Amino acid sequence: MSSTESMKLVYTGKTKNVYALDNGNYLLKFKDDCTGADGVFDPGMNTIGLTMEGAGRAGLRMTKFFFEILNQKGIPTHYIDSDIDNVTMIVRPAKTFGKGLEVICRFRAVGSFYRRYGDYIEEAAPLPAFVETTLKDDDREDPPITKDALENLGILTPDEYEKVKSLTQQIATIIKEELAKKNIELYDIKFEFGRIGDEIILIDEISGGNMRAFRNGEYIMPLELERMVLDE
Known part of the structure; x- marks a missing residue:
């Protein structure tokens, strides 16, 4: 896993490149x-806003940590192995x-949820593992889509859909x-x-770049979150 030169690049993503083995x-x-x-980080955005040295390694360390927990619990994922170095x-x-579907699990009303529904709920009000889906579509700014x-x-x-929703709530609760x-929090x-085949599995990553987490009411940036979770 030390070199990508001899492998076939099949997809260039915003935060990862994908190679065929x-x-x-x-x-x-x-x-x-x-x-x-x-220059301001936002996990809900679909554009690259900044580059943070070490963000890739931090994202992979967190992803490895959480995917290995999920695999131990028998939750189906695409994870096989990783090379931190x-x-x-x-x-x-x-x-x-x-062409890609993103599934969000919300425990508090923040981000785009609050921007849309702020007339009906206070910011950061608790939510019951609320699940919503959006299409991966940069040109249309990842539109929400219903069942x-x-x-x-x-x-x-x-x-x-019900299987995806159930898995989303189960995995989010574990994390x-x-x-x-x-x-x-x-x-x-x-x-x-x-x-x-017929099996629905979790793919992509589980990192600070895909979540909003807080300690004592203060938002935690992805690199700091990785340090808190893995090194404290």
């Missing part, structure tokens, strides 16, 4: 680029839903409980899922 698996190379705007991760091949629309567009069947051990987290 000869055995059918994929290698993800993490970058130091982070989503946001005008080379900032790479080997994963099983999975098909995305449509009915997902079915009508042929992206998810109703049964698949929330792990963070709580460090006196950290998870406000929201973003996941991606895919298919291997």
Whole structure:
């Protein structure tokens, strides 16, 4: 896993590049680029706003930590192995839903949820592991999509939607409980899922760049979050 020169680059993403391996698996190379705007980090944005040295390594360390917990609990993921020194991760091949679907689990009303519904709820008010889905579509700014629309567009069947929702709440709760051990509160987290055959599995990463976490009411930046979770 030390070199990507001989592997086939199949996708260049905002925060990771994806390479095809000869055995059918994929290698993800993490970058130091982070989503946001005008130099300010925001996990809900779909544009690169800044580069933070060490962000890729921090993201991979967190991802390895949480994926290994999930695998031990029997939750299906694409994770196989990782190489922290080379900032790479080997994963099983999975098909995305449509051109990509993001699933957010919210424990507090912040970010885009509060911007949309602020007339009806106070900022940071508790939410009951509320799940919403958005399409990965940069040109349309990742539009939210309903269960009915997902079915009508042929992206998810109703049964698949319920499975994704259940997995989202289960995984988010596990991560929330792990963070709580460090006196950290998870406000929201973003996941991606895919298919291997008929099995729905968690894909992509689980890192500070995909979540909002707070300690004593103060937001924790991704690099600091990784340090708190893994080194304190």
